[in-house]
Amino acid sequence: MGKATVIPFGPQHPVLPEPLHLDLVVEDEKVIEAIPQIGFVHRGLEKLVETRDYNQFIYVAERICGICAMGHSLGYAETVESLMGVEVPKRAQYLRVIWHELSRIHSHLLWLGLAADAFGFESMFMHCWRLRERVLDIFEKTTGGRVILSVVKVGGVVRDIDDAQMAEVIATLDGIVDDYTKIMNTLLTDASVKNRTVDVGYISHDEALALSMVGPFARASAVGYDVRSFGRGAYGDLSDFQPITDDGGDCFARVKVRCLEVLQSIEIVKELAAKIPVGDIEVAVKGAPAAGAQASNVLEQPRGECYYYARGNGTKNLERMRMRTPTSQNLAGMTKALAGCDLADVNMIILTIDPCISCTER
C-alpha cells in the first residue's frame, strides 16, 4: 500500500462543464476519500428576491441555470401560486409540462453527449448534441428562446402553442426518436462504454436511501422516487406513469436510466399534446402574499427533485425564496460513490450524477 496523497481535482478540468473542486485522498491509484468543494459561482440570487417583486423574480429564477431554466421558472411559479392560492387553467398546466418535458429531453441529451465525451466517444457527443439542437429548435419556434424560454408566469403561461405548431412539435419528436434509438442502443450495448461504466461508482439501494439521493442518480439504485408520480398538474392526466428505475447502482445504470427517460419524456409530450384541452392560458393574479404566509414545493427537474420555499411579508416582494437543487442533495452520494474507485474513473463518476454547480450555488 502506497502513501496517502491528496490530489486536487478541478475546479477547472476538461471533464467539468462547471467549477467543482475535489480533494482526492489517494493511495496508489485508489481514491480513499473525496471531499467536494464548491463556492466559485455563488451569485446570491436568493437575496435578489428583496429587490424584485414576485412577478419580476421569475426571470431571475430561470437564470439560475441555463439547462434547468424552464424547471426553475415553473417551480418558482408553482410555489408562489401555492402561497397565494392561485389555480392555474388546465391548458396552461399542459403547456408547462410539455415545455418542461422537452427541457428534460434536451438536458439528458446534453448530458449523454458530455458523458460520451468523458469516456472518449467524441462522435457520440456530436450526435447527441445534434439531436439536442432539434429540441432547441422546437423551443425557438414555440417560445422565441432557445435556452431562456420566459414562457411561465405566476398564474399561467405567456404563450400558447396552436394546433399547427403542436403538430410540428410531434413530427419533430417522431423524427428524433429514430435517430435517438440508434444512439441509445449504441450507448447501451457498446463494449467500450460498458468497460468504462459497468461496476464503476456503485451505490446500493440502501445507501441511496440513507444518503437522501434524488433523480436518475437515485433511480439507478432502484429508488422508485419521482416527483412526477404524485400526479400534480397535467401529470395527473397521464394514462400511466411509472418512474424508470434500474438496480445496477453503477455508472452504466445511470446512463441507462437517463437514456430511457428521454423516450419516456417524448411519450409524455405526445400524450399531453393529444389530450390538451382548449381554454385560457393564464389567470390574473392580484394582490401580494400575506405577511408570514409560507409555501414549499417540489418539482422533478432533469437532475432530480428540486425543493422550493417562499415566505411572504405582505408586500409584492417576498421575504424569502429558497431553491434546494438536486445536485446539492446528491453531493453526499457522489462522495460515497468516489470512495474506493480508481483515480481514472473519477471523472466518469462525477459526470454520472450530472452535477449542476450553478444551480447548487445560485
Place this chain on the structure above:
Amino acid sequence: MARFSQEFTPLAADAIHEDAAARKADGWRYVQTLAVNTEDGIDLIYSYMRDGLLENRIVKALPPHATVPSVTDEFLAAFVFENEIHDLFGISFEGLAIDFGGNFYRVAQPEPMTIISPELKAAREKAAKLAAAKAAKAERAEKAGEAQAEFLAAHPEAKAAGTGAGKVLKPSDDEAVEAKLAGMDPEKVARVRAAIAAKAKKAAEAEQAAKDAELEAKLAAMDPEKAAKVRAAMEAKAARAAAAGAKEGE
C-alpha cells in the same frame, strides 16, 4: 403512489437532532435545511418527506451566531446546507461531518443574508404599517359594535324609529363619526348617540310634516269630489295598516 401534501410544524432548537434521528429510524427522507432572516431572529426549517407528505419543521427565532446540533451524522446530505447556512447566516452547527470552517462560499462580506437591505427594510415597515392599520380598524369596529349594543339597550326607541318594520335606526352612518365615537368614553358615546337619534327623529318628523303639507296642497287644487275619494282611499289604507300592525302585535 401517494398524493403530495405539505405541513409546517414547530420544532424546538434542542430537539433538532433527536427529531432527525427519530425520522431516520421511521424511514423519512431528508429533503433540506434552510434559514430565514426575520426581525425576531433566524428561523431554521428542516424538511423531511415520507409517503408524499413534505413536513417542514420550523425552529423559530434563533439569536445571531447561535449554535445548534448538526444532523449530518444522521443525514450526510445536510453538510452542504449546514455549511451554506453558516457562511450566509452565521449559524454554527456542532458536529458537522464535513466542516469547511466558513470557507464554503467565497462571499465579499460575512453573513450576507443577515444584512437588512433598504428594500427589505421598506417592505417590512410597509407590512408592519398595513398590519397595524388592519388591527386598529378591527379594534375600532369592535368598539363601535359594543357602543352600538349599549346604546340600543339603553334606548329601545331607537330600534323602532326606522322607516320600515324591523329596520334599526343607526345613530350615524358617517364613518368618521363612528371612528371618533370608538375612542370615546362609553357613557359619553351613549349620550351622543341619543342626541343623534333624537335629531334623526326630529328630521324624520319634519320631513313627514312637509310631505303632509304638500299632499294637502295637491288635494286642495283638485276637484272636491275626486279629493274626497282620494281622502277616503288614504284613510282606508291607514286603517288596514293599523289593523295589520295590531295583528302583528298580538
